[in-house]
Amino acid sequence: MIQNDRLRDIFAKALLARSFEARLIKLTAEGFLPPLLHPGAGQEVAQIAALSAVERDDPVLYSHRGVAYMIARGTSLSAMIADMAGRAGGTNNGKGGIMHVVDLPNGIYGESGTLGGGLVVSVGMGMALRRRSPGRVVVHFFGDGASNRGTFHEALNWAAVQKLPCIYICENNGWAVSVPTSVSTAVENIADRAAGYGIPGVVVDGADPDAVMAAVANAARRARAGEGPSLIEIKATRLLGHYAADPQDYRADAGSVAQRDPLAALRRRVIELGLLDEAEIEAMAAAHEAEIDHAVEAVKAAPPLDSDQAFTDLYA
Amino acid sequence: MRTISYGQAINEALAEEMDRDGDVILYGLDVAAWGGIFNITKGLLERFGPERVFDSPISESVMVGAGVGAAIMGLRPVVELQYADFILVAGDEIFLKAGMWRYMHGGAFKVPLVVRLPSGATGAGPEHSTCPEAYVMHSPGLLCAVPSTAADAKALLKQAIRLDNPVMFFEHRRLYQKRDEVPEGDVTLPFGKGVIRREGRHVTVVAWQYMLSRALKAAELLEQEGIEVEIFDPRTLSPFDSGTLIESVKKTGACLVVEEGYRRLGVGAEIGAILMEQAFGYLDRPFRRLAIPDVPVASVKPLVDRVLPSVEAICDVCRELAA
Numbered sequence: 001m002i003q004n005d006r007l008r009d010i011f012a013k014a015l016l017a018r019s020f021e022a023r024l025i026k027l028t029a030e031g032f033l034p035p036l037l038h039p040g041a042g043q044e045v046a047q048i049a050a051l052s053a054v055e056r057d058d059p060v061l062y063s064h065r066g067v068a069y070m071i072a073r074g075t076s077l078s079a080m081i082a083d084m085a086g087r088a089g090g091t092n093n094g095k096g097g098i099m100h101v102v103d104l105p106n107g108i109y110g111e112s113g114t115l116g117g118g119l120v121v122s123v124g125m126g127m128a129l130r131r132r133s134p135g136r137v138v139v140h141f142f143g144d145g146a147s148n149r150g151t152f153h154e155a156l157n158w159a160a161v162q163k164l165p166c167i168y169i170c171e172n173n174g175w176a177v178s179v180p181t182s183v184s185t186a187v188e189n190i191a192d193r194a195a196g197y198g199i200p201g202v203v204v205d206g207a208d209p210d211a212v213m214a215a216v217a218n219a220a221r222r223a224r225a226g227e228g229p230s231l232i233e234i235k236a237t238r239l240l241g242h243y244a245a246d247p248q249d250y251r252a253d254a255g256s257v258a259q260r261d262p263l264a265a266l267r268r269r270v271i272e273l274g275l276l277d278e279a280e281i282e283a284m285a286a287a288h289e290a291e292i293d294h295a296v297e298a299v300k301a302a303p304p305l306d307s308d309q310a311f312t313d314l315y316a
Numbered sequence: 317m318r319t320i321s322y323g324q325a326i327n328e329a330l331a332e333e334m335d336r337d338g339d340v341i342l343y344g345l346d347v348a349a350w351g352g353i354f355n356i357t358k359g360l361l362e363r364f365g366p367e368r369v370f371d372s373p374i375s376e377s378v379m380v381g382a383g384v385g386a387a388i389m390g391l392r393p394v395v396e397l398q399y400a401d402f403i404l405v406a407g408d409e410i411f412l413k414a415g416m417w418r419y420m421h422g423g424a425f426k427v428p429l430v431v432r433l434p435s436g437a438t439g440a441g442p443e444h445s446t447c448p449e450a451y452v453m454h455s456p457g458l459l460c461a462v463p464s465t466a467a468d469a470k471a472l473l474k475q476a477i478r479l480d481n482p483v484m485f486f487e488h489r490r491l492y493q494k495r496d497e498v499p500e501g502d503v504t505l506p507f508g509k510g511v512i513r514r515e516g517r518h519v520t521v522v523a524w525q526y527m528l529s530r531a532l533k534a535a536e537l538l539e540q541e542g543i544e545v546e547i548f549d550p551r552t553l554s555p556f557d558s559g560t561l562i563e564s565v566k567k568t569g570a571c572l573v574v575e576e577g578y579r580r581l582g583v584g585a586e587i588g589a590i591l592m593e594q595a596f597g598y599l600d601r602p603f604r605r606l607a608i609p610d611v612p613v614a615s616v617k618p619l620v621d622r623v624l625p626s627v628e629a630i631c632d633v634c635r636e637l638a639a
Contacts, residue, residue, distance in 0.1 A: 094422075095420045096420040100420045102422060110417065110420075110424070114408050117381070117409075117413060119378075120378040120382055120409060121382070121385035121388075123378050123381065124382030124383055124391075127341070128386045128390055131341075132390055150377060151381065154375035158372065312423065313418060314419045315418075316423075316427070
């Protein structure tokens, strides 16, 4: 069981991530931001629970879906908006937008634009950690869609052979853009593939932060002890479309999926446990909105990026 | 001065850089226990141990992708891909990850990665016979070295390992046994600075690696006819030393590029475009190219020989340009 203060923290961060993302979608609809966000709504609780099971300086390669990974690590909200808006004060000087937020002091090491492209990068990060910073682990998030890249096989095989300190977290939300796993994937569970690499593979419910944290904590213990990588599959819920304006015509459950929202479940639970009451949650949400307002105002006041930035940052 | 082979020079560069910097690691298929299928990494496992010199599975994506990951975390990986053609197997990792990870993350990372790429149209089959430098030269974020002598191979590899940017390091397989004078000790060469291998006043020939040896032979033959060929070896293609080339063209007024890659959109096409844009007024004759004529390189010798630019073909074009 997660300690109460930890559970309250996961809820608070997930609530902030949900509100922040909703604001990004609103600012996109208003034309202030480009339509490049791939919403993570529904997957925040598991993402944040997973990251609360490792240390803050354990490097993370995140998946493209949402901003909760960065919220979990404390990345500046205004920096993320600036990345998306093309204003000064972002993390990647306009090069990567919201998809390639980077925040090394908080262990945010970026994202591969080609899905599954980070899997192989994480292997080398594991090699470097073992040689230079023994005891640390690299956490790599990716989706069920990316698990069908050849990079999944190459990365997990070599990480397993070398017993590298890597934690592979597959967020299986059942959809690769518009293609369901029933069409794309021969196995029921992505985690079943772990047997092919001789590593542990576990399935956890993405609405159960206790289970997610326990699985990641166990994988981290193994990795830090030199016992090699693990594959954790989170059964996740994608509440929204592949991108914010995705009409999701292909999706029969588009109208009902909100009933499976892990954040709503966690809200009920923290209330049942007496960790927060409705009024406290409303106050928390209001504080989040004020924090977001402040970040948006800061970005709107910031100058646009100099277009000369197109020519910087290529070579060291 | 002592002479050693091109292959030994690469081995020395690896050993010296691994000795100098504990963050340099070396891996690839067959590089450890066997010492490389071309014997280039022999003795390095014994000297530096299995934590720094190790074999990989046949997994080119993770070989290069892990190189990027290790590099952004502070190591200096040297990866051997065994055949340069395999840059296309690891295309995502070379062109998108090595080339762009730093850029798309706003310069947060350095990517001090070297990928060693044995190349050459040697009759090893169409997928083991290309000189794919043009793909690399085309792509932002990557550096490209094409050493032609043992001394250059050693000095450019030592420099490549020390650079904080990803380097595609082409080693021509027909040069591995070629012996040259190589100075002892710590000598490096800068990237982006080519060399005039032979001076002449009638035609400038740009060539590197195996084609350089053919160009030099052609120049000797043409000298007997009174045609003086100037030969420019660029040493690196990214960055490309257009300044030295243009100075040569100012003198000769004519330029031929001889390359072992495909002709269409090849390195020669780019060099021709550079001359059109920056040196048009100095050209007295049309720019010319000799390259693989846009077919794959086959497996058997007569077919390979048919498509490789020959000494005779180089002589013929130079005669036309000098006429």
